[in-house]
Amino acid sequence: MAGAYDDRDGFIWMDGQLVPWREANVHVLSHALHYASSVFEGERCYNGKIFKGVEHSERLLRSGKLLDMDIPYTVEQIETAKYDMLKANGWTDAYVRVVAFRGAGEDMGVSSARNPVRMAVAGWEWGAYYGDAKMKGAKLDIAKWKRPSPETIPTAAKAAGLYMICTMSKHTAEAKGCSDALFFDFRGYVAEATGAxxxxxxxxxxxxxxxxxxxxxITRQTVIGMLRDKGIKVHERYIMPEELEGFEQCWLTGTAAEVTPVGQIGDYTFEVGALTRDIAESYEKLVRA
Incomplete structure (x- = not known):
């Protein structure tokens, strides 16, 4: 399936029913469009099974609550919606996107308590997120923006508003010939990439x-568990930017990224070494088991 994302054949689950792809529309005065009152999940289906789908659905509901937005579906209903969407499109291997948002209603200011919370489930067939970087190692820029403090926004939520600086940083990175960008956090510690x-x-x-x-x-937690099962020591800690020079290998994790080796961050280079390749291969086997 190719072409613009609003002009494709297929079906999208929306507010309790499957609708033709091109008819899955929302009003221009939907609150989410103006105030980012939206949360989402990205998931992958392998061989007909969504990897850790229930965990993703649980996190979607938690994200909604963190944004003071009660999503009117249970985990079980969300899971059913995902598989109904996949079946309607005839997919066994696909990326799945669930989004919950405040729609149009009686409120059109900052407050939106009287507006309905809506949900949609879409999907598409998607290969490697970073293309051939998955084999030879991605090249990352260093973003000028910083990941915010939890005192400024609920950083534990997978919320649309948190991705604004990700889009800008990735555009800058791509203009420099990079695959992605690495963020530092508000304190100056190494944080994450734009979506991994x-x-x-x-x-x-x-x-x-x-x-x-x-x-x-969720992929991060999975990979940490895999490493510890292999007897490899994992340190979850604050990392200073100057430490990048001393690291030998690097990789990114995420539903879209899966496990992607990194060959360069700014002026720092890394080898795509044995441990990186092993964990990438082990993750691939796990999700397709």
Missing amino acids: NVFFVKDGEVHTPDPDCILNG
């Missing part, structure tokens, strides 16, 4: 930022 968590290797041990102001990704 980051891991580093030094002397056979793994280091990854403490997720106290970034999304603690």
